[in-house]
Amino acid sequence: xxxxxxxxxxxxxxxxxxxxxxxxxxxxxxxxxxxxxxxxxxxxxxxxxxxxxxxxxxxxxxxxxxxxxxxxxxxxxxxxxxxxxxxxxxxxxxxxxxxxxxxxxxxxxxxxxxxxxxxxxxxxxxxxxxxxxxxxxxxxxxxxxxxxxxxxxxxxxxxxxxxxxxxxxxxxxxxxxxxxxxxxxxxxxxxxxxxxxxxxxxxxxxxxxxxxxxxxxxxxxxxxxxxxxxxxxxxxxxxxxxxxxx
Amino acid sequence: xxxxxxxxxxxxxxxxxxxxxxxxxxxxxxxxxxxxxxxxxxxxxxxxxxxxxxxxxxxxxxxxxxxxxxxxxxxxxxxxxxxxxxxxxxxxxxxxxxxxxxxxxxxxxxxxxxxxxxxxxxxxxxxxxxxxxxxxxxxxxxxxxxxxxxxxxxxxxxxxxxxxxxxxxxxxxxxxxxxxxxxxxxxxxxxxxxxxxxxxxxxxxxxxxxxxxxxxxxxxxxxx
Numbered sequence: 001x002x003x004x005x006x007x008x009x010x011x012x013x014x015x016x017x018x019x020x021x022x023x024x025x026x027x028x029x030x031x032x033x034x035x036x037x038x039x040x041x042x043x044x045x046x047x048x049x050x051x052x053x054x055x056x057x058x059x060x061x062x063x064x065x066x067x068x069x070x071x072x073x074x075x076x077x078x079x080x081x082x083x084x085x086x087x088x089x090x091x092x093x094x095x096x097x098x099x100x101x102x103x104x105x106x107x108x109x110x111x112x113x114x115x116x117x118x119x120x121x122x123x124x125x126x127x128x129x130x131x132x133x134x135x136x137x138x139x140x141x142x143x144x145x146x147x148x149x150x151x152x153x154x155x156x157x158x159x160x161x162x163x164x165x166x167x168x169x170x171x172x173x174x175x176x177x178x179x180x181x182x183x184x185x186x187x188x189x190x191x192x193x194x195x196x197x198x199x200x201x202x203x204x205x206x207x208x209x210x211x212x213x214x215x216x217x218x219x220x221x222x223x224x225x226x227x228x229x230x231x232x233x234x235x236x237x238x239x240x241x242x243x244x245x246x
Numbered sequence: 247x248x249x250x251x252x253x254x255x256x257x258x259x260x261x262x263x264x265x266x267x268x269x270x271x272x273x274x275x276x277x278x279x280x281x282x283x284x285x286x287x288x289x290x291x292x293x294x295x296x297x298x299x300x301x302x303x304x305x306x307x308x309x310x311x312x313x314x315x316x317x318x319x320x321x322x323x324x325x326x327x328x329x330x331x332x333x334x335x336x337x338x339x340x341x342x343x344x345x346x347x348x349x350x351x352x353x354x355x356x357x358x359x360x361x362x363x364x365x366x367x368x369x370x371x372x373x374x375x376x377x378x379x380x381x382x383x384x385x386x387x388x389x390x391x392x393x394x395x396x397x398x399x400x401x402x403x404x405x406x407x408x409x410x411x412x413x414x415x416x417x418x419x420x421x422x423x424x425x426x427x428x429x430x431x432x433x434x435x436x437x438x439x440x441x442x443x444x445x446x447x448x449x450x451x452x453x454x455x456x457x458x459x460x461x462x463x464x465x466x467x468x469x470x
Contacts, residue, residue: 006340019340069339071341071344072339072341072342072343072344072345073344073345074345098340098341100339100340100341103335103337103338103339104334104335105333105334105335105336106334168345170331170335170342170343170352171330171331171334171335172331172334172335173331173334203255203256203257204255206256207255207256210333210334211334212330212331212333212334212335213256213259213260213327213330213331214256214260214432215327215331215351215354215428216351216424216427216428216431216432217347217348217351217352218347218348218351219343219345219347222345222346222347223345230431230436231436233431234431234434234435234436235434235436236257236434237257237260237261237431237432237433237434238434239434240255240257240258240434241261241433241434244258
Protein backbone atom coordinates (compact mmCIF):
# COMPACT_ATOMS: atom_id res chain seq x y z
CA UNK A 1 0.00 0.00 0.00
CA UNK A 2 1.14 3.53 -0.73
CA UNK A 3 -0.04 6.13 1.74
CA UNK A 4 0.00 9.85 2.37
CA UNK A 5 0.14 10.68 6.07
CA UNK A 6 -0.74 14.08 7.49
CA UNK A 7 0.57 13.98 11.04
CA UNK A 8 0.33 16.60 13.78
CA UNK A 9 3.84 17.58 14.88
CA UNK A 10 4.38 19.65 18.01
CA UNK A 11 7.79 19.73 19.70
CA UNK A 12 6.42 20.36 23.20
CA UNK A 13 3.32 21.52 25.08
CA UNK A 14 3.79 25.26 24.61
CA UNK A 15 5.10 25.04 21.05
CA UNK A 16 2.88 25.78 18.08
CA UNK A 17 2.09 22.59 16.23
CA UNK A 18 1.35 21.93 12.58
CA UNK A 19 0.54 19.11 10.20
CA UNK A 20 3.45 17.58 8.28
CA UNK A 21 2.81 15.41 5.23
CA UNK A 22 4.76 12.18 4.73
CA UNK A 23 4.72 9.68 1.87
CA UNK A 24 4.99 6.01 2.85
CA UNK A 25 5.26 3.26 0.21
CA UNK A 26 5.07 -0.54 0.18
CA UNK A 27 3.19 -0.95 3.44
CA UNK A 28 1.66 -4.39 3.95
CA UNK A 29 -2.14 -4.38 4.46
CA UNK A 30 -1.53 -6.85 7.30
CA UNK A 31 0.62 -4.33 9.12
CA UNK A 32 -0.92 -2.86 12.26
CA UNK A 33 -1.38 0.91 12.36
CA UNK A 34 1.30 1.30 15.02
CA UNK A 35 3.71 -0.89 13.02
CA UNK A 36 3.08 1.39 10.07
CA UNK A 37 4.10 4.34 12.28
CA UNK A 38 7.16 2.33 13.42
CA UNK A 39 8.17 1.96 9.75
CA UNK A 40 7.68 5.68 9.21
CA UNK A 41 9.84 6.43 12.25
CA UNK A 42 12.60 4.10 11.03
CA UNK A 43 12.63 6.04 7.77
CA UNK A 44 12.67 9.37 9.60
CA UNK A 45 15.54 8.24 11.84
CA UNK A 46 17.37 6.96 8.75
CA UNK A 47 16.99 10.43 7.23
CA UNK A 48 18.24 12.00 10.46
CA UNK A 49 14.83 13.49 11.20
CA UNK A 50 12.92 13.57 14.49
CA UNK A 51 10.65 10.48 14.76
CA UNK A 52 6.93 10.95 15.43
CA UNK A 53 6.15 10.60 19.14
CA UNK A 54 3.08 8.46 19.85
CA UNK A 55 1.78 6.52 22.85
CA UNK A 56 1.76 2.72 22.94
CA UNK A 57 2.47 -0.05 25.39
CA UNK A 58 0.87 -3.52 25.37
CA UNK A 59 -0.13 -3.50 21.69
CA UNK A 60 -2.87 -6.02 22.39
CA UNK A 61 -5.81 -3.78 23.25
CA UNK A 62 -5.56 -3.99 27.02
CA UNK A 63 -3.54 -1.11 28.42
CA UNK A 64 -5.34 1.89 26.88
CA UNK A 65 -2.10 3.73 26.10
CA UNK A 66 -2.38 4.03 22.33
CA UNK A 67 -4.53 6.95 21.35
CA UNK A 68 -4.56 8.75 17.96
CA UNK A 69 -7.49 10.45 16.27
CA UNK A 70 -7.43 8.97 12.77
CA UNK A 71 -9.47 10.46 9.93
CA UNK A 72 -12.02 11.92 12.32
CA UNK A 73 -12.39 8.94 14.66
CA UNK A 74 -10.57 7.91 17.83
CA UNK A 75 -8.68 4.65 17.18
CA UNK A 76 -9.51 4.91 13.47
CA UNK A 77 -12.07 3.44 11.10
CA UNK A 78 -13.23 0.35 12.97
CA UNK A 79 -15.47 -0.37 15.92
CA UNK A 80 -14.58 -1.56 19.42
CA UNK A 81 -10.83 -1.56 18.92
CA UNK A 82 -7.81 0.32 20.16
CA UNK A 83 -5.35 1.80 17.69
CA UNK A 84 -2.94 -1.11 18.17
CA UNK A 85 -5.71 -3.45 16.96
CA UNK A 86 -6.27 -1.41 13.80
CA UNK A 87 -4.77 -2.85 10.62
CA UNK A 88 -3.85 -1.14 7.38
CA UNK A 89 -6.30 -3.30 5.42
CA UNK A 90 -8.97 -0.96 6.77
CA UNK A 91 -7.59 1.74 4.46
CA UNK A 92 -7.51 1.75 0.68
CA UNK A 93 -4.29 1.88 -1.32
CA UNK A 94 -3.32 5.49 -1.98
CA UNK A 95 -5.32 6.77 0.99
CA UNK A 96 -4.56 10.00 2.80
CA UNK A 97 -4.62 9.49 6.55
CA UNK A 98 -4.90 12.43 8.93
CA UNK A 99 -3.51 11.60 12.37
CA UNK A 100 -4.16 13.95 15.28
CA UNK A 101 -3.69 13.76 19.04
CA UNK A 102 -6.72 13.60 21.40
CA UNK A 103 -8.03 17.16 21.55
CA UNK A 104 -9.33 18.31 24.92
CA UNK A 105 -8.38 21.10 27.30
CA UNK A 106 -7.62 18.62 30.14
CA UNK A 107 -5.44 16.51 27.76
CA UNK A 108 -2.59 18.86 26.78
CA UNK A 109 -0.27 17.69 24.04
CA UNK A 110 3.11 16.64 25.46
CA UNK A 111 4.73 16.01 22.11
CA UNK A 112 3.39 15.28 18.62
CA UNK A 113 0.62 12.71 19.14
CA UNK A 114 1.18 12.11 22.86
CA UNK A 115 -1.22 13.78 25.29
CA UNK A 116 -1.11 13.99 29.06
CA UNK A 117 -4.01 11.95 30.46
CA UNK A 118 -3.16 12.63 34.11
CA UNK A 119 -6.60 14.24 34.36
CA UNK A 120 -8.13 10.75 34.47
CA UNK A 121 -5.81 9.78 37.33
CA UNK A 122 -6.90 12.86 39.27
CA UNK A 123 -10.54 11.89 38.84
CA UNK A 124 -9.79 8.37 40.08
CA UNK A 125 -7.94 9.81 43.07
CA UNK A 126 -11.16 11.55 44.11
CA UNK A 127 -12.99 8.28 44.75
CA UNK A 128 -12.38 5.62 42.14
CA UNK A 129 -11.56 3.06 44.81
CA UNK A 130 -12.98 1.48 47.95
CA UNK A 131 -11.40 1.95 51.38
CA UNK A 132 -10.85 -1.46 52.94
CA UNK A 133 -8.34 -2.96 55.32
CA UNK A 134 -5.91 -5.16 53.50
CA UNK A 135 -5.40 -8.65 54.79
CA UNK A 136 -6.42 -12.16 53.94
CA UNK A 137 -8.83 -12.59 51.06
CA UNK A 138 -12.42 -12.86 52.40
CA UNK A 139 -14.54 -15.88 51.61
CA UNK A 140 -15.95 -15.53 48.11
CA UNK A 141 -19.53 -16.05 49.23
CA UNK A 142 -19.50 -13.96 52.40
CA UNK A 143 -21.19 -11.08 50.54
CA UNK A 144 -23.90 -12.15 48.15
CA UNK A 145 -23.94 -10.36 44.82
CA UNK A 146 -26.48 -11.03 42.11
CA UNK A 147 -25.14 -12.33 38.81
CA UNK A 148 -26.80 -9.41 36.99
CA UNK A 149 -25.05 -6.80 39.12
CA UNK A 150 -21.74 -8.65 39.03
CA UNK A 151 -21.90 -8.73 35.22
CA UNK A 152 -22.84 -5.05 34.93
CA UNK A 153 -20.05 -4.12 37.31
CA UNK A 154 -17.53 -6.16 35.31
CA UNK A 155 -18.75 -4.55 32.08
CA UNK A 156 -18.15 -1.10 33.57
CA UNK A 157 -14.77 -2.18 34.96
CA UNK A 158 -13.68 -3.11 31.43
CA UNK A 159 -12.95 0.60 30.85
CA UNK A 160 -9.22 0.94 30.16
CA UNK A 161 -9.17 4.72 30.57
CA UNK A 162 -7.85 5.34 27.06
CA UNK A 163 -9.74 8.63 26.66
CA UNK A 164 -11.41 7.76 23.34
CA UNK A 165 -14.73 8.85 24.85
CA UNK A 166 -13.34 12.33 25.51
CA UNK A 167 -11.70 12.46 22.09
CA UNK A 168 -14.87 11.40 20.30
CA UNK A 169 -17.27 13.66 22.18
CA UNK A 170 -17.93 16.96 20.43
CA UNK A 171 -17.84 18.54 23.90
CA UNK A 172 -14.75 16.68 25.16
CA UNK A 173 -16.90 15.25 27.93
CA UNK A 174 -15.51 12.55 30.22
CA UNK A 175 -18.93 11.34 31.35
CA UNK A 176 -18.55 7.81 29.96
CA UNK A 177 -15.19 7.28 31.68
CA UNK A 178 -16.33 8.72 35.02
CA UNK A 179 -19.65 6.91 34.89
CA UNK A 180 -17.92 3.57 34.23
CA UNK A 181 -15.67 4.11 37.25
CA UNK A 182 -18.62 5.18 39.41
CA UNK A 183 -20.78 2.29 38.19
CA UNK A 184 -18.28 -0.48 38.75
CA UNK A 185 -18.39 0.29 42.48
CA UNK A 186 -21.97 1.54 42.79
CA UNK A 187 -23.27 -1.82 41.63
CA UNK A 188 -21.47 -3.78 44.34
CA UNK A 189 -22.13 -3.85 48.11
CA UNK A 190 -18.49 -3.01 48.84
CA UNK A 191 -18.77 0.15 46.77
CA UNK A 192 -22.04 1.40 48.23
CA UNK A 193 -20.47 2.53 51.54
CA UNK A 194 -18.68 5.46 49.89
CA UNK A 195 -21.03 5.81 46.91
CA UNK A 196 -22.38 9.30 47.72
CA UNK A 197 -19.01 10.90 48.35
CA UNK A 198 -17.48 9.11 45.40
CA UNK A 199 -19.89 10.38 42.77
CA UNK A 200 -19.94 13.94 44.09
CA UNK A 201 -16.15 14.21 44.31
CA UNK A 202 -15.44 12.55 40.98
CA UNK A 203 -17.96 14.75 39.16
CA UNK A 204 -16.59 17.85 40.89
CA UNK A 205 -13.06 16.97 39.78
CA UNK A 206 -14.26 16.21 36.25
CA UNK A 207 -15.79 19.72 36.10
CA UNK A 208 -12.77 21.39 37.70
CA UNK A 209 -10.40 19.85 35.16
CA UNK A 210 -12.35 21.45 32.31
CA UNK A 211 -14.06 18.52 30.61
CA UNK A 212 -17.21 19.45 28.71
CA UNK A 213 -20.80 18.52 29.44
CA UNK A 214 -22.59 15.48 28.12
CA UNK A 215 -25.17 16.35 25.45
CA UNK A 216 -26.21 12.73 24.91
CA UNK A 217 -24.79 12.36 21.42
CA UNK A 218 -23.32 8.99 22.45
CA UNK A 219 -20.19 9.34 20.29
CA UNK A 220 -18.38 8.08 23.39
CA UNK A 221 -20.29 4.80 23.35
CA UNK A 222 -19.83 4.46 19.57
CA UNK A 223 -16.05 4.78 19.85
CA UNK A 224 -15.35 2.99 23.14
CA UNK A 225 -12.95 0.11 22.46
CA UNK A 226 -14.43 -1.78 25.41
CA UNK A 227 -18.09 -1.16 24.52
CA UNK A 228 -18.87 0.72 27.74
CA UNK A 229 -22.59 1.43 27.63
CA UNK A 230 -24.32 4.81 27.87
CA UNK A 231 -26.49 3.24 30.59
CA UNK A 232 -23.54 3.87 32.92
CA UNK A 233 -24.02 7.61 32.35
CA UNK A 234 -27.69 7.30 33.32
CA UNK A 235 -26.64 5.30 36.38
CA UNK A 236 -24.13 7.97 37.40
CA UNK A 237 -26.81 10.64 36.99
CA UNK A 238 -29.07 8.59 39.29
CA UNK A 239 -26.24 8.14 41.77
CA UNK A 240 -25.54 11.87 41.66
CA UNK A 241 -29.18 12.83 42.25
CA UNK A 242 -29.44 10.35 45.15
CA UNK A 243 -26.19 11.64 46.65
CA UNK A 244 -27.37 15.25 46.42
CA UNK A 245 -30.77 14.66 48.03
CA UNK A 246 -29.61 12.23 50.73
CA UNK B 247 -27.14 34.03 43.76
CA UNK B 248 -25.69 34.35 40.27
CA UNK B 249 -22.36 32.97 41.38
CA UNK B 250 -23.91 29.95 43.09
CA UNK B 251 -26.02 29.32 39.97
CA UNK B 252 -22.88 29.27 37.82
CA UNK B 253 -21.14 27.06 40.34
CA UNK B 254 -23.67 24.26 40.00
CA UNK B 255 -22.00 21.06 38.88
CA UNK B 256 -22.31 20.05 35.24
CA UNK B 257 -24.83 17.33 36.10
CA UNK B 258 -26.95 19.66 38.26
CA UNK B 259 -27.15 22.16 35.41
CA UNK B 260 -28.15 19.39 33.02
CA UNK B 261 -30.79 18.06 35.40
CA UNK B 262 -32.36 21.52 35.58
CA UNK B 263 -32.09 21.81 31.81
CA UNK B 264 -33.92 18.48 31.44
CA UNK B 265 -36.67 19.28 33.98
CA UNK B 266 -37.31 22.69 32.44
CA UNK B 267 -37.32 21.16 28.97
CA UNK B 268 -39.93 18.57 29.99
CA UNK B 269 -42.04 21.33 31.58
CA UNK B 270 -41.89 23.35 28.36
CA UNK B 271 -42.92 20.27 26.40
CA UNK B 272 -46.08 19.99 28.53
CA UNK B 273 -46.77 23.65 27.83
CA UNK B 274 -46.51 23.04 24.09
CA UNK B 275 -49.41 20.58 24.29
CA UNK B 276 -51.59 23.20 26.03
CA UNK B 277 -50.53 25.85 23.51
CA UNK B 278 -51.35 23.56 20.59
CA UNK B 279 -54.76 22.79 22.09
CA UNK B 280 -55.59 26.52 22.17
CA UNK B 281 -54.16 27.15 18.69
CA UNK B 282 -56.25 24.36 17.19
CA UNK B 283 -59.35 26.39 18.22
CA UNK B 284 -58.36 28.71 15.36
CA UNK B 285 -59.45 26.02 12.93
CA UNK B 286 -63.06 25.97 14.17
CA UNK B 287 -65.38 27.80 11.79
CA UNK B 288 -66.95 30.02 14.47
CA UNK B 289 -65.16 33.27 13.59
CA UNK B 290 -62.76 32.79 16.48
CA UNK B 291 -65.34 32.38 19.28
CA UNK B 292 -63.67 29.31 20.84
CA UNK B 293 -60.25 30.80 20.39
CA UNK B 294 -61.30 34.07 22.05
CA UNK B 295 -62.82 32.18 24.98
CA UNK B 296 -59.69 30.07 25.41
CA UNK B 297 -57.46 33.16 25.12
CA UNK B 298 -59.67 35.05 27.58
CA UNK B 299 -59.47 32.15 30.07
CA UNK B 300 -55.68 31.98 29.72
CA UNK B 301 -55.42 35.74 30.12
CA UNK B 302 -57.63 36.08 33.20
CA UNK B 303 -57.42 32.84 35.23
CA UNK B 304 -55.21 33.35 38.30
CA UNK B 305 -53.77 29.82 38.26
CA UNK B 306 -52.83 30.29 34.61
CA UNK B 307 -51.32 33.69 35.43
CA UNK B 308 -49.09 32.09 38.08
CA UNK B 309 -48.08 29.42 35.58
CA UNK B 310 -47.35 32.16 33.07
CA UNK B 311 -44.64 33.50 35.38
CA UNK B 312 -43.28 29.98 35.93
CA UNK B 313 -43.36 29.44 32.18
CA UNK B 314 -41.36 32.59 31.42
CA UNK B 315 -38.87 31.70 34.14
CA UNK B 316 -38.68 28.20 32.66
CA UNK B 317 -37.91 29.55 29.19
CA UNK B 318 -35.32 32.00 30.46
CA UNK B 319 -33.48 29.47 32.65
CA UNK B 320 -33.62 26.80 29.93
CA UNK B 321 -32.02 29.25 27.49
CA UNK B 322 -29.44 30.58 29.96
CA UNK B 323 -28.44 27.08 31.07
CA UNK B 324 -28.17 25.96 27.46
CA UNK B 325 -25.83 28.84 26.68
CA UNK B 326 -23.71 28.28 29.81
CA UNK B 327 -23.38 24.55 29.07
CA UNK B 328 -22.51 25.20 25.44
CA UNK B 329 -19.86 27.81 26.26
CA UNK B 330 -18.20 25.30 28.59
CA UNK B 331 -18.37 22.68 25.85
CA UNK B 332 -16.66 24.98 23.35
CA UNK B 333 -13.98 25.91 25.88
CA UNK B 334 -13.31 22.25 26.59
CA UNK B 335 -11.71 21.82 23.18
CA UNK B 336 -9.70 24.98 22.48
CA UNK B 337 -7.83 23.34 19.58
CA UNK B 338 -10.25 21.77 17.12
CA UNK B 339 -9.67 18.67 15.02
CA UNK B 340 -8.85 19.05 11.34
CA UNK B 341 -11.28 16.19 10.59
CA UNK B 342 -13.88 15.67 13.28
CA UNK B 343 -17.15 14.02 14.19
CA UNK B 344 -16.97 10.99 11.90
CA UNK B 345 -18.33 8.83 14.71
CA UNK B 346 -21.75 7.31 14.15
CA UNK B 347 -24.13 9.29 16.36
CA UNK B 348 -27.78 10.42 16.14
CA UNK B 349 -27.66 13.23 13.56
CA UNK B 350 -29.91 15.71 15.35
CA UNK B 351 -28.13 15.36 18.69
CA UNK B 352 -25.15 17.40 17.46
CA UNK B 353 -27.12 20.53 16.66
CA UNK B 354 -29.20 21.22 19.78
CA UNK B 355 -27.62 24.61 20.46
CA UNK B 356 -28.24 25.69 16.85
CA UNK B 357 -31.84 24.44 16.68
CA UNK B 358 -32.34 25.99 20.13
CA UNK B 359 -30.96 29.31 18.86
CA UNK B 360 -33.30 29.29 15.87
CA UNK B 361 -36.25 28.53 18.18
CA UNK B 362 -35.19 31.49 20.34
CA UNK B 363 -35.32 33.79 17.28
CA UNK B 364 -38.78 32.39 16.51
CA UNK B 365 -39.85 33.04 20.10
CA UNK B 366 -38.84 36.68 19.82
CA UNK B 367 -40.81 37.04 16.54
CA UNK B 368 -43.74 35.20 18.13
CA UNK B 369 -43.71 37.48 21.18
CA UNK B 370 -43.64 40.56 18.96
CA UNK B 371 -46.65 39.26 17.07
CA UNK B 372 -48.72 38.33 20.11
CA UNK B 373 -47.53 38.77 23.68
CA UNK B 374 -45.98 42.21 23.25
CA UNK B 375 -49.24 43.38 21.60
CA UNK B 376 -51.09 42.19 24.71
CA UNK B 377 -48.66 44.17 26.86
CA UNK B 378 -49.15 47.20 24.63
CA UNK B 379 -45.48 47.32 23.62
CA UNK B 380 -46.26 46.65 19.95
CA UNK B 381 -49.18 48.05 17.96
CA UNK B 382 -51.73 45.50 16.74
CA UNK B 383 -51.90 45.21 12.92
CA UNK B 384 -55.65 44.43 13.15
CA UNK B 385 -58.47 46.36 14.92
CA UNK B 386 -58.93 45.70 18.65
CA UNK B 387 -61.95 43.89 20.09
CA UNK B 388 -64.87 45.86 21.53
CA UNK B 389 -63.46 45.67 25.07
CA UNK B 390 -60.15 47.08 23.88
CA UNK B 391 -58.38 43.70 24.03
CA UNK B 392 -56.19 42.62 21.12
CA UNK B 393 -57.95 40.43 18.56
CA UNK B 394 -55.52 37.53 18.37
CA UNK B 395 -57.82 35.48 16.14
CA UNK B 396 -57.78 38.14 13.41
CA UNK B 397 -54.11 38.80 14.19
CA UNK B 398 -53.24 35.12 13.62
CA UNK B 399 -55.33 35.03 10.43
CA UNK B 400 -53.65 38.18 9.17
CA UNK B 401 -50.21 36.64 9.75
CA UNK B 402 -51.01 33.18 8.39
CA UNK B 403 -52.60 34.56 5.24
CA UNK B 404 -49.17 35.97 4.33
CA UNK B 405 -47.32 33.16 2.47
CA UNK B 406 -43.86 34.30 3.62
CA UNK B 407 -44.82 34.24 7.30
CA UNK B 408 -46.67 30.92 6.99
CA UNK B 409 -43.78 29.20 5.22
CA UNK B 410 -41.31 30.64 7.73
CA UNK B 411 -43.56 29.38 10.55
CA UNK B 412 -43.70 25.88 9.07
CA UNK B 413 -39.91 25.78 8.55
CA UNK B 414 -39.41 26.86 12.15
CA UNK B 415 -41.80 24.14 13.29
CA UNK B 416 -39.56 21.64 11.47
CA UNK B 417 -36.60 23.02 13.44
CA UNK B 418 -38.65 22.64 16.62
CA UNK B 419 -39.31 19.02 15.63
CA UNK B 420 -35.57 18.39 15.29
CA UNK B 421 -34.97 19.95 18.71
CA UNK B 422 -37.73 17.98 20.42
CA UNK B 423 -36.76 14.70 18.77
CA UNK B 424 -33.48 14.55 20.65
CA UNK B 425 -34.59 16.52 23.70
CA UNK B 426 -37.20 14.19 25.15
CA UNK B 427 -35.08 11.03 25.25
CA UNK B 428 -32.00 13.00 26.33
CA UNK B 429 -33.93 14.49 29.26
CA UNK B 430 -34.77 11.03 30.57
CA UNK B 431 -31.15 9.91 30.17
CA UNK B 432 -30.00 12.99 32.10
CA UNK B 433 -32.47 12.26 34.88
CA UNK B 434 -31.07 8.74 35.09
CA UNK B 435 -34.34 7.21 33.91
CA UNK B 436 -32.90 4.60 31.59
CA UNK B 437 -33.96 0.98 31.43
CA UNK B 438 -33.91 -1.72 28.80
CA UNK B 439 -37.67 -2.20 29.11
CA UNK B 440 -39.02 1.34 28.92
CA UNK B 441 -36.28 3.32 27.14
CA UNK B 442 -37.46 2.10 23.70
CA UNK B 443 -40.95 3.35 24.61
CA UNK B 444 -39.53 6.73 25.58
CA UNK B 445 -37.69 6.87 22.26
CA UNK B 446 -40.90 5.97 20.40
CA UNK B 447 -42.90 8.57 22.31
CA UNK B 448 -40.17 11.14 21.65
CA UNK B 449 -40.38 10.51 17.89
CA UNK B 450 -44.19 10.63 17.91
CA UNK B 451 -44.29 13.80 20.04
CA UNK B 452 -41.64 15.57 17.97
CA UNK B 453 -43.61 14.90 14.78
CA UNK B 454 -47.19 15.38 15.99
CA UNK B 455 -46.80 18.61 17.97
CA UNK B 456 -44.97 20.63 15.26
CA UNK B 457 -47.27 19.06 12.66
CA UNK B 458 -50.29 20.21 14.68
CA UNK B 459 -48.91 23.76 14.79
CA UNK B 460 -48.10 23.64 11.05
CA UNK B 461 -51.63 22.62 10.06
CA UNK B 462 -52.94 26.04 11.15
CA UNK B 463 -50.96 28.25 8.70
CA UNK B 464 -51.54 25.66 5.98
CA UNK B 465 -55.29 25.84 6.63
CA UNK B 466 -55.34 29.64 6.42
CA UNK B 467 -53.09 29.66 3.35
CA UNK B 468 -55.28 27.17 1.49
CA UNK B 469 -58.71 28.45 2.56
CA UNK B 470 -58.05 32.18 2.75
